[in-house]
Amino acid sequence: MGPNAYAATCPTRLVLDRIADKWAVLVLGLLLDGPVRFNQLRRTIEGVSQKMLSQTLKSLERDDLVTRKAIATVPVTVEYSITSLGKTLAVTVDSLRIWAEAHMESVQDAQQRYDARKAAGL
Amino acid sequence: MGPNAYAATCPTRLVLDRIADKWAVLVLGLLLDGPVRFNQLRRTIEGVSQKMLSQTLKSLERDDLVTRKAIATVPVTVEYSITSLGKTLAVTVDSLRIWAEAHMESVQDAQQRYDARKAAGL
DNA sequence: GAATGCTGGTATCTGATGGATACCAAGTGC
DNA sequence: GCACTTGGTATCCATCAGATACCAGCATTC
Numbered sequence A, B: 001m002g003p004n005a006y007a008a009t010c011p012t013r014l015v016l017d018r019i020a021d022k023w024a025v026l027v028l029g030l031l032l033d034g035p036v037r038f039n040q041l042r043r044t045i046e047g048v049s050q051k052m053l054s055q056t057l058k059s060l061e062r063d064d065l066v067t068r069k070a071i072a073t074v075p076v077t078v079e080y081s082i083t084s085l086g087k088t089l090a091v092t093v094d095s096l097r098i099w100a101e102a103h104m105e106s107v108q109d110a111q112q113r114y115d116a117r118k119a120a121g122l
Numbered sequence C: 001g002a003a004t005g006c007t008g009g010t011a012t013c014t015g016a017t018g019g020a021t022a023c024c025a026a027g028t029g030c
Numbered sequence D: 001g002c003a004c005t006t007g008g009t010a011t012c013c014a015t016c017a018g019a020t021a022c023c024a025g026c027a028t029t030c
Helices: A012-019 A022-031 A038-044 A050-062 A084-119 B012-019 B022-031 B038-044 B050-062 B084-119
Strands: A066-071 A077-082 B066-071 B077-082
Touching: A012 B022, A012 B084, A022 A038, A022 A050, A022 A066, A022 A077, A022 A084, A022 B012, A038 A050, A038 A077, A050 A066, A050 B084, A077 A084, A084 B012, A084 B050, A084 B084, B022 B038, B022 B050, B022 B066, B022 B077, B022 B084, B038 B050, B038 B077, B050 B066, B077 B084
Parallel strands: none
Antiparallel strands: A066 A077, B066 B077
16 A cells, blocks of 8 residues: 555655656756756756746755755856755656657657648548 | 757657656556556546546557557447557656655655745745 | 436636746956 | 846746536436
């Protein structure tokens, strides 16, 4: 009778919802290679808005998957690192990114075939 | 110069966004054990609305991760199965669910500590 | 024979969310 | 003085998730 993600009330559902997230996957994947500063993340993950990035990082920090460290440079820089708990997750979610990159073409082909079939009147 | 999920224009980004989805993870996890009917999925994945389930299944079918088969019973039943492409993904995303179940408690504890620290005025 | 339940959906409405944009302070370089 | 850096927050709007209601066709129940 452990946790079960298929049960509506199980907290696992909340955790799953949190980690099954595009931006979280990309952030964790980057942090696997070492600490990264905020704007460095922002530049590397093309297309993230500041809002989504800081929001994602805040959630990850709350879940103890990432740690935040403000450094008294000028201007103040903020460095994000992965925690040991986060590392176990990062390995898992990074395989998601790798799957996406590996099978992107198959998926795109499938989509085109599907859309063509639909357009042809099924 | 292969696909790169960190590039804004790479189609991988779209694929990643699609598969990093709570409902898709839960659906694929179930279909790993064999074909399942629509309402059976609906009952097992507690809390999915019909809308989100049919929407998720339609997307998965478009991406050739799942196949839909209407069976002429009365009333007509619809059976969903996983494809060979879908199977490779399902194995990956199921480990996400497993991570969530395994580390749910650690994450919850971390959240409580974080919130307590914040409430204490940082 | 009318009421209820099953099947697998779609249509509609609303509250939450994602993303774009602008703005902030403090400091450096020109 | 003007532009640019740092890491954010505030605001606005379009999109989206979720709840609810509805649909047809048939079986069972009362």
